[in-house]
Amino acid sequence: MGREKIGSALVGYGTTFNWGWTHGHWIEAVEDLRLIAVCTRTAESAARARRDFPRVDTYTDLGQMLRRDDIELVSVLTPHHTHAAITIECLNAGKHVIVDKAMAITVAECDRMIEAAERADRTLAVFHNRRHDGNIRAITDVIRQGAIGQVFHAEFFAGGYRAPGSGWYDDEAASGGALYTYGPHVVDWLSLWVPAPPQQVMGFDHKLVWRQSSNADHAQAIIRYENGCVAEITVSRLAYLGKPQWTILGTQGAIIDTAQGALAGYMRDAIGPSAGSFRLRTAEGEREIPYRESDWVTYYVDMANHLRRGAPVPVTAEEGRRSIAVLEAAARSAKRGQPQQLSAPGVPATW
Numbered sequence: 001m002g003r004e005k006i007g008s009a010l011v012g013y014g015t016t017f018n019w020g021w022t023h024g025h026w027i028e029a030v031e032d033l034r035l036i037a038v039c040t041r042t043a044e045s046a047a048r049a050r051r052d053f054p055r056v057d058t059y060t061d062l063g064q065m066l067r068r069d070d071i072e073l074v075s076v077l078t079p080h081h082t083h084a085a086i087t088i089e090c091l092n093a094g095k096h097v098i099v100d101k102a103m104a105i106t107v108a109e110c111d112r113m114i115e116a117a118e119r120a121d122r123t124l125a126v127f128h129n130r131r132h133d134g135n136i137r138a139i140t141d142v143i144r145q146g147a148i149g150q151v152f153h154a155e156f157f158a159g160g161y162r163a164p165g166s167g168w169y170d171d172e173a174a175s176g177g178a179l180y181t182y183g184p185h186v187v188d189w190l191s192l193w194v195p196a197p198p199q200q201v202m203g204f205d206h207k208l209v210w211r212q213s214s215n216a217d218h219a220q221a222i223i224r225y226e227n228g229c230v231a232e233i234t235v236s237r238l239a240y241l242g243k244p245q246w247t248i249l250g251t252q253g254a255i256i257d258t259a260q261g262a263l264a265g266y267m268r269d270a271i272g273p274s275a276g277s278f279r280l281r282t283a284e285g286e287r288e289i290p291y292r293e294s295d296w297v298t299y300y301v302d303m304a305n306h307l308r309r310g311a312p313v314p315v316t317a318e319e320g321r322r323s324i325a326v327l328e329a330a331a332r333s334a335k336r337g338q339p340q341q342l343s344a345p346g347v348p349a350t351w
């Protein structure tokens with residue numbers, strides 16, 4: 001006989017990406033999980049949650065929701081600057097937590113979250129679900145098969161020429177800065193391809209045009225890894241012309257990926273169509289490699305297997321912290337105009 005399902009709850013039910021709805025559907029797609037509660041700040045979003053999932057109870061008081069014994073797992077889907085306090089409150093109430101990226105804004109916050117999880121003996125996982133994007137899965141396969149040799153250079157670009165909005169994503173104090181939306185995914189993806197820790201980070205910010213937001217208009221981080229690999233992350237609201245999302249150079253080949261179609265179905269589907277391909281060039285010539293199927297529900301399957309069957313945590317808090325260490329160092333470097341050391345002989349590792 002099957003065991004009781006894991007009672008799951010959400011904190012945050014926003015409209016920017018319908019993210020509460022999306023998490024709710026991914027949770028409900030997993031045999032072992034059941035969405036039973038949602039905590040929001042407004043009656044309007046509570047009503048939306050009840051309309052989308054008629055079985056759930058809604059709360060506007062987190063403490064009240066956390067008093068329920070039948071909630072084992074809480075997913076935190078709120079703005080970045082609230083992640084640490086909400087996550088710690090959930091852990092202190094004895095719940096396991098999945099905190100969406102960015103794990104937090106500072107390494108100090110991440111450390112407090114990790115300490116709270118250890119004290120409460122609960123699992124804290126970070127929602128780097130996008131390891132399961134079809135393009136990332138296909139690129140990871142090719143790199144791990146050794147097709148391009150050792151990766152020594154990687155460039156990531158996202159953006160265009162667009163004005164920022166007025167919400168928290170564009171407010172540096174709430175978001176962490178321009179790099180904190182895409183950056184956590186990018187540093188996480190790079191960790192799949194570069195078998196070494198980041199050693200040094202340089203950050204560059206441009207604030208030249210858009211005055212309605214505090215985030216930089218164009219931000220860049222350059223990361224040097226301990227094995228010599230250099231990665232560059234650029235996000236821009238000032239790029240009249242862009243670049244492919246990925247250019248990855250290895251000692252025996254190269255990859256260019258526009259990521260066109262890679263997120264087909266992202267906000268709707270658990271399993272997404274393979275909707276594109278990337279270019280691979282090696283000594284044998286050039287060819288298109290089709291994306292694998294995206295599979296975003298896998299993250300919650302892995303979390304359920306961890307909680308019920310002792311399988312590994314899908315993405316650990318220490319892995320989530322790694323992205324924040326890089327992004328916080330990039331922000332500090334941009335402000336000070338100096339490279340920031342993350343690890344070196346004699347330098348305490350902040351990563």
Ligand SMILES: NC(=O)c1ccc[n+]([C@@H]2O[C@H](COP(=O)([O-])OP(=O)(O)OC[C@H]3O[C@@H](n4cnc5c(N)ncnc54)[C@H](O)[C@@H]3O)[C@@H](O)[C@H]2O)c1
Pocket residue numbers: 011012013014015016017018019020039040041042045076077078079080082086100101102127128129130168181
């Ligand atoms: N993994 C991914 O691919 C992915 C995609 C989209 C968003 N996200 C992440 O999900 C999180 C939420 O993003 P979003 O786009 O849904 O934002 P949003 O602004 O649309 O929604 C945020 C929600 O949090 C609530 N909220 C705000 N402050 C709160 C507080 N102090 N206490 C309780 N609730 C509070 C808001 O009322 C709202 O319901 C962010 O961390 C974001 O980076 C991840």
